[in-house]
Amino acid sequence: MKPSKEGLTLAGAVAAALTASACCIGPVVVALLGIGGAAFAVALEPLRPVFIAVTLLLLGTGFFLVYRRPRVEACSADGACHTPARRTGTRFLLWVVSAVVLAALAFPYYAKYLF
Numbered sequence: 001m002k003p004s005k006e007g008l009t010l011a012g013a014v015a016a017a018l019t020a021s022a023c024c025i026g027p028v029v030v031a032l033l034g035i036g037g038a039a040f041a042v043a044l045e046p047l048r049p050v051f052i053a054v055t056l057l058l059l060g061t062g063f064f065l066v067y068r069r070p071r072v073e074a075c076s077a078d079g080a081c082h083t084p085a086r087r088t089g090t091r092f093l094l095w096v097v098s099a100v101v102l103a104a105l106a107f108p109y110y111a112k113y114l115f
Contacts, residue, residue, distance in 0.1 A: 005065050007090075010097045013058035016051050017101035052105060059098060066094050 044051075066087055 004090075009058050009062035009065060010094060013055055013062060013101055014097055016055035016058055017104045055101060055105065059101060062094050062097075066091050
């Protein structure tokens with residue numbers, strides 16, 4: 001089964017968002033696990049704006065691919081036309097991923113209230 005463009009875009013957006021927030025989420029997760037030496041995550045802080053831009057670009061691409069109007073396909077000689085598949089599940093997943101991504105991107109701002 002070939003992965004869809006929408007699925008790859010969603011996976012990329014989640015990966016980019018988690019990478020963008022790694023500077024802030026990483027040390028917290030490592031500290032909760034009792035593992036020291038989380039300085040590697042702090043090194044990603046200067047790259048955070050780049051990761052955020054990539055995340056938003058991938059999410060925007062995902063919304064474009066999911067909500068764009070499907071192409072009009074020519075009907076066959078017998079009059080049967082191809083009906084595009086409904087993307088309800090993909091749209092729901094896109095909104096869930098968007099919520100997770102926004103929560104990850106906003107983590108540095110609400111983390112001080114968690115601990």
